[in-house]
Amino acid sequence: MQLIFEKSRKGRRAFRIPAVDVPVKAKLPSKYCRSNDALLAEVSELDLVRHFTNLSRLNFSVDTNFYPLGSCTMKYNPKFTEQIAGLEGFRELHPLFAQLDATVPYTQGALEVLFCAEQVLCEITGMTAFTTQPLAGAHGELTGAMIIAAYHRHKGNTPKYVIVPDSSHGTNPASAAIAGYEVMVIPTDKDGYMDMEAYKSKLGPESAAVMLTCPDTLGIFNPRIKEIADLAHKAGVLMYYDGANLNAVLGKVRPGDLGFDIVHLNLHKTFATPHGGGGPGAGPVGVTARLSEFLPVPRVIKKRDNTFALEYKFPHSIGPVAPFYGNFGVILKALAYIMLLGKTGLIEVSEIAVLNANYCLARLKDFYQVAYNKNRCMHECILSAVEQAKNGVRALDIAKYLIDKGFHPPTIYFPLIVKEALMIEPTETESKETLDSFIAVMIEIAKMSKTHPELVVNAPLCSPVKRLDETKAARELNLRWRPPLEKDG
């Protein structure tokens, strides 16, 4: 195509893209061909920079403001990991690098990255083997559930159920269901723990596994977790660890030592990769020795001559679960992050994450109801806005008001068993000053809900988009980037 440079009607310079020329026209149906020339404005670099900078400011991100989204671990993402992922040898890799030629140095380096990532994740979790293939936490869960199914099939068992507590993330029952299981839900007792009598009554040959988040989505570490695992194993039931909350116990507690058989990690949560808005993520899955033969293929192996290769010969494998070898860039960034922090750094992560959450809890517990334990939480604290709701200020209103004040809202209405839930996860990367300013706004909201609730329920007033009609948005979903033109009908 030929670009013609000329002055537009307003005297500004512009590129003219000519209407489709004859040879192209002959090949394309006429309804797809442009009949008039398109005039594209040429703008100065400064105008362009302003345009994109202003667009980027319409987005909320960890790089701009505090983002205490509970269960998501929205920690600061160090920029050096981006630089490492951008190194030419990694950036220019062909997606099928190992299949094409495993002997070239770039490919060997990339395979070593995957191998090392598996090794450090085994060390961190107490598992024997890992796959880095799954592309997100939920995908890791499905992979894990398929491994559970393969294990039971192999042993000749025919269990029907997967046990899940009612505080669990929705992806847990969903993954179990997609893997072909029925879901058995266990209620939470008055202290926030899985009800032990109900749990025991569900153990037996009918149950394949129990899927737990530990600490759970109520921000509580169950002190009876070892007993829960022992009971499961005695009944031939596997223990699945949803690792979304690993940030709370990193370097302190290994799921393998607690008795878990399968673990998924959310590298984009615990190991600092930008996420939110849909990815990319990585949900590697680790297993104990008795389950390793069921892991997806290909697996990265280290040969006797210290070179690396992909191995497909695992006859009991569930097969590949993702194209290529997983989200390589995310795995690489996680490995870089782990290697920079080292063991003591990772321990510090969990200590400060828990400290920060407890600080929020201690300062807010006199202003909001606390879901379960008023005195202690792990890496996130779960408050409830039931008191505020009596004056018409619901968790959703609090979330909207926080946006006006420059804070991303915490997770709301989850866990489902907490009414008007506000799930606050500050992470270890925030300063006391940031926490204090967030807490000050939360206290302001609690007070305003008594005196001027109308000021909260009309928020946000300062954001690019005002309050949406959530029901209409859900019922009449319109994902177009522009309003429909008349002739589109």
Ligand SMILES: *Cc1c(COP(=O)(O)O)cnc(C)c1O
């Ligand atoms: C985030 C999360 C998941 C799902 O992970 P994705 O990476 O978002 O697919 C599962 N369980 C819990 C507890 C989570 O917080």
